[in-house]
Amino acid sequence: MSVPLYQAKAELFRTLGHPVRIRVLELLQDGPKPVRDLLAVIEVEPSNLSQQLAVLRRAGMVTSYRDGPLVMYSLSTPDVADLLAAGRRILGTVLTDRDALLDELRTAPDPPGPVAAGDRPRAHVTNGPPARPGR
Amino acid sequence: MSVPLYQAKAELFRTLGHPVRIRVLELLQDGPKPVRDLLAVIEVEPSNLSQQLAVLRRAGMVTSYRDGPLVMYSLSTPDVADLLAAGRRILGTVLTDRDALLDELRTAPDPPGPVAAGDRPRAHVTNGPPARPGR
DNA sequence: TTAGCACTTGCGAAATTCTTCAATTGACCT
DNA sequence: AGGTCAATTGAAGAATTTCGCAAGTGCTAA
Numbered sequence: 001m002s003v004p005l006y007q008a009k010a011e012l013f014r015t016l017g018h019p020v021r022i023r024v025l026e027l028l029q030d031g032p033k034p035v036r037d038l039l040a041v042i043e044v045e046p047s048n049l050s051q052q053l054a055v056l057r058r059a060g061m062v063t064s065y066r067d068g069p070l071v072m073y074s075l076s077t078p079d080v081a082d083l084l085a086a087g088r089r090i091l092g093t094v095l096t097d098r099d100a101l102l103d104e105l106r107t108a109p110d111p112p113g114p115v116a117a118g119d120r121p122r123a124h125v126t127n128g129p130p131a132r133p134g135r
Numbered sequence: 136m137s138v139p140l141y142q143a144k145a146e147l148f149r150t151l152g153h154p155v156r157i158r159v160l161e162l163l164q165d166g167p168k169p170v171r172d173l174l175a176v177i178e179v180e181p182s183n184l185s186q187q188l189a190v191l192r193r194a195g196m197v198t199s200y201r202d203g204p205l206v207m208y209s210l211s212t213p214d215v216a217d218l219l220a221a222g223r224r225i226l227g228t229v230l231t232d233r234d235a236l237l238d239e240l241r242t243a244p245d246p247p248g249p250v251a252a253g254d255r256p257r258a259h260v261t262n263g264p265p266a267r268p269g270r
Numbered sequence: 271t272t273a274g275c276a277c278t279t280g281c282g283a284a285a286t287t288c289t290t291c292a293a294t295t296g297a298c299c300t
Numbered sequence: 301a302g303g304t305c306a307a308t309t310g311a312a313g314a315a316t317t318t319c320g321c322a323a324g325t326g327c328t329a330a
Contacts, residue, residue: 034276035276035277035278036275036276036277039276039277046276046277046278047277047278047279049277050277050278050279051278051279053277053278054278054279066277069275069276069277070275070276070277071276071277071278
C-alpha cells in the first residue's frame with residue numbers, strides 16, 4: 001500500500017510520455033537492438049538517448065546486456081507492444097472525433113443573432129445532455 | 136505531418152501520467168458522473184480537479200455537458216477503457232518481473248571472492264547475452 | 271600500454287508541469 | 301435582486317523533466 005495503485009499506473013504511463021522513449025520502444029518491437037542502431041535512426045545526442053534508456057530501464061520496460069563492445073536493449077515483455085498498440089488505436093479514434101467536431105463547428109457557425117466582440121461565452125460546456133435518442 | 140506521429144503518441148500517454156487523471160478515467164469507466172461525485176471520492180481541491188479535467192478535455196479523452204446545476208463528465212470513447220486495461224496488465228507483469236529479479240538477487244548473492252567496499256561495478260549491465268537455450 | 275569506439279553518468283540551465291489562491295461564471299432559489 | 305452551490309479560470313511559485321556538455325567506464329584492437 002506504500003504506493004497507491006493509481007500512482008503506479010500514472011508512473012507507467014508517464015514513462016511512455018516522451019517521443020524518444022516511444023520511438024525506442026517501437027523500434028525494439030521487432031527484436032533486440034544495440035544502442036548504436038537506435039542512435040542511427042533517432043536523431044538525438046548519445047547522452048540524451050542514454051538518459052531516456054535509463055528511464056525505460058528503471059521503469060522495467062526494457063532490459064539491457066552487453067554483447068562485446070555494444071550494449072543491447074530489448075523489451076522486457078511483449079505486453080509493452082500491446083500497450084503501444086492500444087495507444088495507436090485510441091489515437092485514431094480520438095483524432096477523428098476531434099476532426100469531426102471541428103467539421104461541425106465549421107459547417108454550423110453562430111445560428112441566431114450577432115455576437116458582439118466582447119461577449120462570447122467563456123464556458124467550455126454547452127447546456128443540456130447530448131442528444132438522447134429514446135425520449 | 137506538422138506533428139510527428141510518435142509525438143502525438145507521447146502526448147497521449149503523458150495525459151494519462153497523473154494519479155488524479157487516472158482516477159478520474161477509472162471512475163468514469165462505469166458511466167458519466169458529475170464533478171461533484173468525483174470530488175467526493177478523490178481528495179483534491181476543486182480547482183485542482185478542474186485543471187486535471189481540463190487536461191483530459193483538451194486531449195479529447197472526456198466530454199462534458201451541463202445538467203442543471205452540475206457538470207457531467209464521461210469518457211469520449213470506450214477505447215479509453217481499453218487503454219487503461221492494457222496498462223493494468225502490463226503493470227502486473229512488470230511488477231512481478233521486478234520482484235522475481237529481486238528474489239534472485241536475494242537468494243544468490245556474490246558468488247565468488249569477497250568484494251572490497253570500494254570496487255563494486257558501476258555499470259548497469261552485466262556481461263553477456265541472457266541465457267541462450269539452443270546452442 | 272595506449273588509442274578509440276560505444277555508452278553512461280553528473281551536473282547546471284532551460285522548459286514543462288503541478289498546486290494553490292483569488293476571482294469569476296452559471297444555474298437555481300427565495 | 302441578492303444569495304448560495306457547482307465548477308472553471310488566471311496567475312504565481314514550487315517541483316519535475318529535459319537537454320547538452322564534460323568527464324568517465326568498459327571493451328577491443330594496435
